[in-house]
Amino acid sequence: MTSYDALLLLSFGGPEGPDDVIPFLENVTRGRNIPRARLEKVGENYYRFGGVSPINRLCRDLKAAIEADFAAHGVDLPVYWGNRNWTPYLADTVRRMKADGITRAAAFVTSAYSGYSTNDQYLEDIARAREEVPGAPVIDKLPAYSDRPGFLDPFADAARDALGRLPGGARLVFTAHSVPLSQPNRALYVAELEEAARAVAERAAPGTPFDLVYQSRSGPPGQPWLEPQIDDHLDKLHGDGVRAVAVVPIGFVSDHMEVVYDLDVEAAERAEALGLAFARAATPDTDPRFAALPRELLAGSPHTGTGERP
Structure with a gap:
């Protein structure tokens, strides 16, 4: 050092x-x-x-x-x-x-x-x-x-807290910023996100079903980006009979605007319109x-x- x-x-x-x-x-x-x-x-x-x-x-x-x-x-x-x-x-x-x-x-x-x-x-x-x-x-x-405990453990506690604010049977939904499919090292980014989501889910609530989805895409409509987007996924979960979701912004270390607007406003409003109980887990922050x-x-x-x- x-x-x-x-x-x-x-x-x-x-x-x-x-x-x-x-x-x-x-x-x-x-x-x-x-x-x-x-x-x-x-x-x-x-x-x-x-x-x-x-x-x-x-x-x-x-x-x-x-x-x-x-x-x-x-x-x-x-x-x-x-x-x-x-x-x-x-x-x-x-x-x-x-x-x-x-x-x-x-x-x-x-x-x-x-x-x-x-x-x-x-x-x-x-x-x-x-x-x-x-x-x-x-x-x-x-x-x-x-993959470090100092990143994963705060998320696990936050995910557990979010689940505790919801009725039983809630689903964990991990979100991260979408990127174009053509972006260099995209596969490595996805692999690390998948592993982090799995590790947090195991720490927070073993056996609870979870998904990794994406948010905040930008760029030309015809350009392929990582999917599914969270709003589309909420629609699907509702159609599958899910009634509560705990959203964990695993792709962020703090409350960027993509968290406080894209999740706390847009995704929360979509969940409310669908009748889904919704809770957003905190980011590690400080x-x-x-x-x-x-x-x-x-x-x-x-x-x-x-x-x-x-």
């Missing part, structure tokens, strides 16, 4: 007020030729919450929780925070790290999985940010952690077991080759 002189918390970013929404969405979709009208339509989801995504607040809280875990275990490393798509931008954070004399940092990203958008894109962002900062510190991305993951990953990969380098 002494090989590193800092930890970088790297996340997606999100708007923190109405004026931020469209510029943020332009950052997210840059180079994809998304029409302005489409951005404004998506922006309505954010305006419903005052133009504020919860993700930046949760990152601040997670940073504080990681710092507290470090202090409790004698880890003397500063923790920095940078985002891909909104302030604090990653390049600005790297610039500050250089000014502070940091030479080598480990990056903990708020994405638990392998795959392109959940891993490779972060490596590209790290490389791009370092190119913008001459003499930037080396930054090693810590490994994916979807659970102490999750906040301990950076320390645990650092202990296992200080220059051992298990960290992933851009």
Whole structure:
């Protein structure tokens, strides 16, 4: 662990007020030729919450929780925070790290999985940010952690709690962000999601039936994406006689807008229209077991080759 002189918390970013929404969405979709009208339509989801995504607040809280875990275990490393798509931008954070004399940092990203958008894109962002900062510190991305107890156990407790708020016979429905079928490393992403869902279901309620479905797809209607989408799956479950569902956002580590809108609003409204009892499990957020993951990953990969380098 002494090989590193800092930890970088790297996340997606999100708007923190109405004026931020469209510029943020332009950052997210840059180079994809998304029409302005489409951005404004998506922006309505954010305006419903005052133009504020919860993700930046949760990152601040997670940073504080990681710092507290470090202090409790004698880890003397500063923790920095940078985002891909909104302030604090990653390049600005790297610039500050250089000014502070940091030479080598480990990056903990708020994405638990392998795959392109959940891993490779972060490596590209790290490389791009370092190119913008001459003499930037080396930054090693810590490994994916979807199989770690610090990720699975908080989800298991949350899934058990959600089931406890429902009548007997509820079904577990795990959700993750859909991606195009053509996306690189899509199969690895799906395999890790399937294993994480199985592990959480076994911990939370052995023998309870469960499904893995997807949410939040975007892009051209004719482009194939991972399916089924959660709303379609709720329709199917209702048709099959299921009367209650506990939805577990296994693809997310905190309450992104895709969780608080796509699940807490859209999916919940669909379930209500169908007469399905509905409960959404909490994400790990700042659970102490999750906040301990950076320390645990650092202990296992200080220059051992298990960290992933851009």
